[in-house]
Amino acid sequence: xxxxxxxxxxxxxxxxxxxxxxxxxxxxxxxxxxxxxxxxxxxxxxxxxxxxxxxxxxxxxxxxxxxxxxxxxxxxxxxxxxxxxxxxxxxxxxxxxxxxxxxxxxxxxxxxxxxxxxxxxxxxxxxxxxxxxxxxxxxxxxxxxx
Numbered sequence: 001x002x003x004x005x006x007x008x009x010x011x012x013x014x015x016x017x018x019x020x021x022x023x024x025x026x027x028x029x030x031x032x033x034x035x036x037x038x039x040x041x042x043x044x045x046x047x048x049x050x051x052x053x054x055x056x057x058x059x060x061x062x063x064x065x066x067x068x069x070x071x072x073x074x075x076x077x078x079x080x081x082x083x084x085x086x087x088x089x090x091x092x093x094x095x096x097x098x099x100x101x102x103x104x105x106x107x108x109x110x111x112x113x114x115x116x117x118x119x120x121x122x123x124x125x126x127x128x129x130x131x132x133x134x135x136x137x138x139x140x141x142x143x144x145x146x
Contacts, residue, residue, distance in 0.1 A: 085141030
């Protein structure tokens with residue numbers, strides 16, 4: 001069983017510098033065809049300062065920093081038993097190429113279902129830009145099969 005002592009635990013900050021090449025690559029990888037995500041001129045014409053981060057891109061900050069793997073290690077969740085439960089994003093302002101995004105996460109809840117056969121870890125995160133402005137709120141649920 002995942003120890004409930006981790007509820008309320010706050011992760012170390014994860015930092016991610018947004019660069020155009022990486023944003024373009026991600027946009028293409030997810031099949032995004034809107035030129036706003038790949039052409040600076042289109043992005044600026046749409047009112048962005050530079051190429052905006054495509055939907056779901058901000059999740060990369062914690063993945064790159066190793067914070068997700070550290071959380072799994074802390075909670076003693078074997079990767080082989082991990083399922084992706086759900087994920088949601090609330091965007092409050094654009095994150096664009098040139099921004100540096102910092103993500104801090106907190107374990108909001110840990111619970112089980114089916115008599116402990118499935119355990120759930122709910123994680124809430126805030127993504128802020130280099131000015132400290134809240135860019136997005138992220139929520140994800142990890143599922144551990146026992």
